[in-house]
Amino acid sequence: MALTPTYLLRTPTVCDVGSQPLTIYGDLSTLASEDAVLQFRQDFTATSAGSTYAIFMLSTSGVTLDENHTLVLNWEACGTGSEFGYTLNTHLTVSIEYQGATWVPIHEVDSDSRSIARTYGWQEYEIPQPHSDYVIGDEIQVKFELSHQLSQPRTWTQRLYLYWFLLEIRKDVSLNQINASSIALHSPGFTATGNAADLYAEDAVTYYVERPADPGGETSRVQFTVTYDLGYYGIDTLLGLRFTHYDWFHTTGAITTTYQGKISVIGASTNMSLCYIRDSVADPTTPDVQHATSLISGDWVVNQSISFLYDISYSVTGPAILYAHVDWASLEIVRYPDPVIVPTLLNATIYASQSFWLNVSCLDGRAPITEIRLGPWDELVGTAEGNYLHSRFMGSVGTFALNLTLRDADGNTFTALVGNLTVLHRPISIALFLSEDPYYQEVQLYLTMRDILSNNPLALYPFSKTILKNGSWFRQQDHQTDPSGNFYIQEPVIDYLRWNYTAIIDTIETSVYAATSVRASIILSDCTPFPSIDDLTYGLPLKASDQMILDYSVQCQAPLDELWLCRNHSLYWSLPIDLGTHNFTFQDEAGIWEYYLYANAQGYEGYSSQIYTNISHLDTTLVLDSSLDMGSHSIVLDIDLVDELNRSCPNVPLTLTIYDFGEVFYQENVITGLSGVMLIIHFDQYLDHAFSIQIVSESTSLYEGAILTAGNLSYDGYPLYAVIGIGVAVGVVSVVLSLIKRRLRP
The missing domain is CATH 2.60.120 (Jelly Rolls)
Structure with missing residues (x-):
């Protein structure tokens, strides 16, 4: 009996096949196992139906197949169509062909929407009787075919994604006589x-x-x-x-x-x-x-x-x-094939002390994985549970190429590159408190810092300064905290703090008894990563109050003891009292940017798509007033879900609701129309980071007065927290949900 090796397909090629099928020839085992998804795209014009397919050929070198042989096909694929119109049917067929048999369907799946979610299959095809032998001269072919039926002719594109593919020729050894x-x-x-x-x-x-x-x-x-x-x-x-x-x-x-x-x-x-x-x-x-x-x-x-x-x-x-x-x-x-490594991420950014999960599935039941190490530092990060690995790694700060090394119970070692991981320090909220004391005729300024994700105070020593009415500096006496829990240090404001951050209180203008206004200009200097930005000035006219808060959120790209001011930054104004309408300005080398902020509302604005605002929960509402000067811009919203208890979340049902003037026009995964808007939705129940949703606008005025709600997402009663980034982009609103969940196999 000849042993036929297993072939594994992994290739990053993106192929525009046009109207012709794509056929890959040769020994597929030579393709690197760490390569990513194979995508087939086909464009159709003025037609009500279309078919995109890919044919893979396995060279068998004249192997004789008889009724004792079995062809085992294992794959993971999905398909989607991006067309203007209504899809009547989406159909995915997996067929096999060899000499003596022509395109035998071995797997079919239907959908009544634009796309077929990521599906996997494990099919065994037995060579049929009678016992006549089938001689395979050169090839066994497997065809993945995606087809759509449309309600009316349109110009549209459909894509077939093949994530991995395995074809095994197996021959059973018959049982001999009992001894x-x-x-x-x-x-x-x-x-x-x-x-x-x-x-x-x-x-x-x-x-x-x-x-x-x-x-x-x-x-x-x-x-x-x-x-x-x-x-x-x-x-x-x-x-x-x-x-x-x-x-x-x-x-x-x-x-x-x-x-x-x-x-x-x-x-x-x-x-x-x-x-x-x-x-x-x-x-x-x-x-x-x-x-x-x-x-x-x-x-x-x-x-x-x-x-x-x-x-x-x-x-x-x-x-x-x-x-x-x-x-x-x-x-x-x-x-045995090498383990098929199915990571939950290929390129990702996380915060320090957050975690991600790697799922590794070992085909054909190889000896259980006993050790998993992550590179380049070769750190032991976990062990497998049977043939499925769910391992947690607490990242260090930096950007790393992830080399995953697996060792099984037999001592075998397998290594694969699973992508790149960027680990940032957790974002910090720097809060400046201003309060008046008529008895001392002074304005006190306090600086506190909190971890935005957990909302916990940081174990550092922010400073507190008291400014007398005559403008002289008053240094706080020796104590560690006040009744509100604020920390103090003894250095002047203009000194470098231990984490390489300089804050200069530029001007304080106040009339304590008249209680007219307080204006604070904060100059943040020492912009180490971006030396071209010398000064960043923020001004906010405020009415006098017992306490007014300015939170300045910084995305850290350095250890906490070397905190730098990053270009990726944002403003979060918390206005606890009715201040009326005010404006604030931001100045960089590109010019001055001005936005308007309204009372009793949390406004989030920025000057590029690289600006992020971090909030600690998902039950959050973003209100964009129609008076906001958005021009031709729109809003980019990114959500990254993390299980707060570092648990895997298998098959968590999610509901996303988008409101327009208080009315629901999108909920769950049902697409409903709205003038000037096309929603392209891809839901993938088997993808480890659950699904992504993109909202594309044809109208620049769509978001004036719209309310975007990030939902109330939870799993078995455990809250999920998110990092939500909002910035200005042109012509598109993108919502990306990433959910850590267990990969299920049959």
């Missing part, structure tokens, strides 16, 4: 009989032993072996045996029966335990069924034959007969 002489009885008083005829899938062999009356309670044992004729094969780390059997055991006459057994492999060079049969209390009247598939591997050799030893021990309380039925069994020699 009746190997039936061994280890308890006196037992007799055993058995059918020593050839055992095939449709046959059944029953061994039974009769136990006479006994005072009861002693444990008895019976063993018998099943022998396979294999010829000579060296079994190394890339080859293994898959033993599938269907057998059951029962007794008659016993009050209770306990079975505990194991199946062992008896080879020329070693013996090893394969699997346990049962460990349970059996119902004497109901057969116990065991259908197990087991894999073994290692550096050992099987010479001519291999025996599977059934070793069953049991106890009864009275006279009984034990029946051991072996209905059928199958033994295959398989070649």
Whole structure:
């Protein structure tokens, strides 16, 4: 029997196939396993239907296939169409073709929407009888075909995505004659009989032993072996045996029966335990069924034959007969592919002390993964749970190429590049508190910092300064905190703090008794990453109050003891009192930008799509007043979901609702029309970062007065927190949801 290796397809090629199918020739095993998605795009003009397909050819070098062969196809794919019109039907067909069979469909899936969510399949196609051999001269072909039916002719594009693809040619080794002489009885008083005829899938062999009356309670044992004729094969780390059997055991006459057994492999060079049969209390009247598939591997050799030893021990309380039925069994020699690494992210940015999950699925049941290390620092990050890995890594600050190294129980090592990870320090809220004290005739300024994601105070020492009415500086006396929990240090405001940040209070204009206004201009200097920006000046006219708050949020790109002012920044104005209408200005090398802010509203604005505002929850409403001078801009909103308890979230139902003037026009995954808007939605229930939604506007005035709500997302009662970034872009609103969830396999 010739062993045919497994081929794994991984390629980053993006192919515009036009009206012609794409065929890949050659040995697909030469393609790198770390490569990403293969995409096929096809454009259609003025047609009501279309089909996009890809054909993959596997060179078999003249392998003869008969009815003992099985073709095993494993894949993961999805398809989508971007058309103006209504889709009647979307259909994905997976077919196989070889000499003697023309395009046999082995998998089909339908959808009544524009797209088919990411789907996976594991299909076995048996070569049909009669027993005439099919000689494969050069190729076996697999075709993935995506088709759409439209309600009316349109110009549109559809894409077929193939994430990974595996084709295996497998031949079962038929069961040879049972070696009746190997039936061994280890308890006196037992007799055993058995059918020593050839055992095939449709046959059944029953061994039974009769136990006479006994005072009861002693444990008895019976063993018998099943022998396979294999010829000579060296079994190394890339080859293994898959033993599938269907057998059951029962007794008659016993009050209770306990079975505990194991199946062992008896080879020329070693013996090893394969699997346990049962460990349970059996119902004497109901057969116990065991259908197990087991894999073994290692550096050992099987010479001519291999025996599977059934070793069953049991106890009864009275006279009984034990029946051991072996209905059928199958033994295959398989070649393990390298583990298919399915990461939840390929290129991602997270915050320090956040975590991400890597899901690794090992096809064909290779020995369990015992160790997972993440590079380039080769840090141990977890172990596998069976064949599925859900491992958490607490990132360090920096940008890293993620090399994932897996080691299994047999000592095999596999390495793959899964992408790049950028780890930032958690964003910090720097709050400046201004308050008046008529008795001392002074204005006090306090600076506090909080971790925006957790809303916890940072264990640093912000400063506090008191400014007298005559403009002189007053240094706070030696104490650590005030009743509000603000921290103090003794350095003047203009000093460098220990985390390389300089804040200069430029001017304070106040009339304490008249309570007319307070104007604070804050100059933030030492812009180390961007030396071209010398000064950033913010001004806010305020009416006097007991307390007014200015929060300045900074995205840190350095350790906390080296906090830099970043170009990626934002303003968050918290206005606890009715201030009326005010404006604030921002100046950089490109000019002065001016926006208007309204009372009793949280406004978020910026000057480029790189501006981010971070809020600690999803139950958040963004209100854009129609008076906002947006020009031809729109808003970009990015949401990154993280489970606060570092839990995986399998199959979490999500609902996204978008309101227009208080009316719902989009909810869940149902597309409803709105004048001037086209919604393109891609929902992927098998993708580890759940789905993405993009809202494209044809009108620049759409968002005037609109309310965008990020929803109330939770999982089993545990809150999910988000980092939401909002900035100015041109002509597009994008909402991206990323949800960590467990990848399910059949």
